[in-house]
Amino acid sequence: MTGRTPRPRRSFIFTPGLRPDMFPKALNSGADIVCVELEDGIAPKDKAEARRNALALFERPQADDGVERIVRINSMRERxxxxxxxAILATRTPPPALMMPKVRTPDEVVILDGLLTEAGHATRLHVIIETNAGLEAAQDIAHCSDRIDALFFGGVDMAAELRCRNAWEPLLHARSRVVHAAAGAGLDVIDVPYLDLADPEGMRAEAEKARDLGFAGKGSVHPKQIPALNEVFTPTADQIARARRVITEFEAADTGLVVIDGKLIEKPVLREMHRIVAIADRMGA
Incomplete structure (x- = not known):
């Protein structure tokens, strides 16, 4: 039994730990996930201040607004x-979830899981696959902890490690492997942000490719990208109606499979149906 709850993860945006005043703006951006940044976007001299600011945000009760709040920590392999x-273990009000960057092996996740358990924290985990070692171990990483809710594909660092262009075709194999690992463990999988703000059509095209490959959402580097991302990763009215019907049929049948419109549907599809309904509920549909 895991603590995973289906929820929309169509879009996410970072907000710097050094600027707690920007947190409300990020929460109002329309993104499904807001991530407070402590890692690459923070200079070494500012790490301690960003950490204090980030943890202070969660000392106050958070609104029940449907936005998933997470904090990207620095690599577990670094000071x-x-x-x-x-600091997170010492606080009584930990963030609801942590994003783990540059994960190479499952033991990093297992250690953090154990420490959180020892502290009595219910904090969830999001794992970025952005190293070649992490890609090789992606299947094992995806299955190593029930705290994991999603895998993120880190295309920028991955391209650097693979010595390839940061573009769709050169990274397609790596992306696919992350999708397969996430699917096998029943996790959501989120794609890397599109970096060219001056190319909204290119971003939409890449988001559509990511959706068709199996991604549940994609990151943004600016709030103006979020409406298009939410649109791309939002299911159609027909898909939402079908998802509600499939869930209702399974609840009524109480079996491992049902037949709808002459087609056999097995229970594993329920997770995706619940995710679609979660998106619909966030939209008020």
């Missing part, structure tokens, strides 16, 4: 990551 984790 700053250890300091992030130590």
């Amino acid at each position: 700053f990551g250890i300091e992030d984790v130590s």
